[in-house]
Amino acid sequence: MIVVGVDGSVPGRAAVDWAASDAVRLHVPLRIVHAVDRMPHQVARFPNPDQPDSLRRAGQKVLNEALALVHERQPAVEVGTRLVEGSPASVLREEARTAAELVVGSRGLGGLAGALLGSVSDHVAGHAEGPVVVVRGVPRPVHGHVVVGLDGSPGCEPALTYAFRQAALRGSVLHAVHAWTLPPQRFGIETPHEMDDLRACGLALLSSLLETFKKEYPQVKVVEEVPYAAPVKALSRAADKADLLVVGSRGRGALGSALLGSVSRGVLHHAGCTVAVVRPASR
Template structure:
């Protein structure tokens, strides 16, 4: 199933539209969830019983509206809803065990995302084992292209596979971007490089990695690029004409946002289109 988190915000509505369309393409059921988070209200002047009823009613209203939107967009998709006690990040992490994909808006009402890179989106994208798609508000015409960032490590393969599948389902082209930068030799500034040779080598890295999976998706048109640029700059530029930008997550830290690599975090901050973070 696909899981989408909602909190009544504009971006949550956009997330529902994205999620139900993906559920339709994948032929999967959609579960819409709302986190009933009592934490911010647990102070003496709020009676617990009245607060509980109010939060539950509001959650049911948000879920009802989201479900109506999903069924309007894709009537054939099986849609269920859940009001779940807990913080948004904890709720989504628990559902990660069952989900094929988790979708949430980039800006919520202090709920499922908060700031563009708020604690919830950072935490979920950094911890979830399934792909996490972060959606921006606002309508964009379809570009017919999926962009995926890759490097020369095996950790990028799940992101590459996810991007190929998204391109196949949408009938879209796939742009594979592998950016590179010249190494800086602080103690040997006179070192020179043959840039044409480096570009050729970088293109070969991309083509060899892509060739291993292209055979499974012969219907997907693939364009490979190896620009000399910082990865975040290259991917954000490519996102201008993309329907979805896919990145891996190579963070190595022990907790929180450190589990999300610096490129993933940078792309989530600046991308012009929805971003899917796929952990290796």
């Protein structure tokens, strides 16, 4: 099952559209979830006793609108709705435990106008189990490319599994990117020969990571790139002409206790396309 969180925002509607399309591709049901968060209203100096009912009515309206959108765009999808009391981040984290994929808009109604990522999407991308797809609300042309960022860490395998499957289902080209830079102490002393050797090492790493998946998905065309650039910059640039960017939740440079690495957090804030953060499910 795919779960999509909605709040009535433009990115939220885009998330519903994305989730419904993915449900068709994966042949799975869709659940639309809206969280009714009473806490911000309960701390008011003069709380309104009718507030809970009005919040539930507003939430049901959001769900009904999302349901109508699914019926309009993807009428064959088996879809249901769920109105849950609690903070949106906590509710969606719990929903993700039993979902094949959690889809959210990049920012909600409370987000800053210029922000690419809201607090709820930031939280669930860093904490929820399994793949979390963060959908932008701005319409984009279809490019037919899926980008996956790879660094050789253990988190690469779940990201590759997700990326290859998405590319196969969409009939898209898979663009595998391993960005690299020199350690700070090495700047200024590298030679062309050393740079070529390092680039060759990057290509060898990509080749070893992709080998098994290429055999499993022979229909997917794969483009390999090892740019000399900071990972966030390289992946954000590749995302400019992609429909989806896939990254692991944290890579080699992340602290053991970190739930979201600097690269995955960076692309969530800077990449222009939809981003999937893939964490191994613990269930």
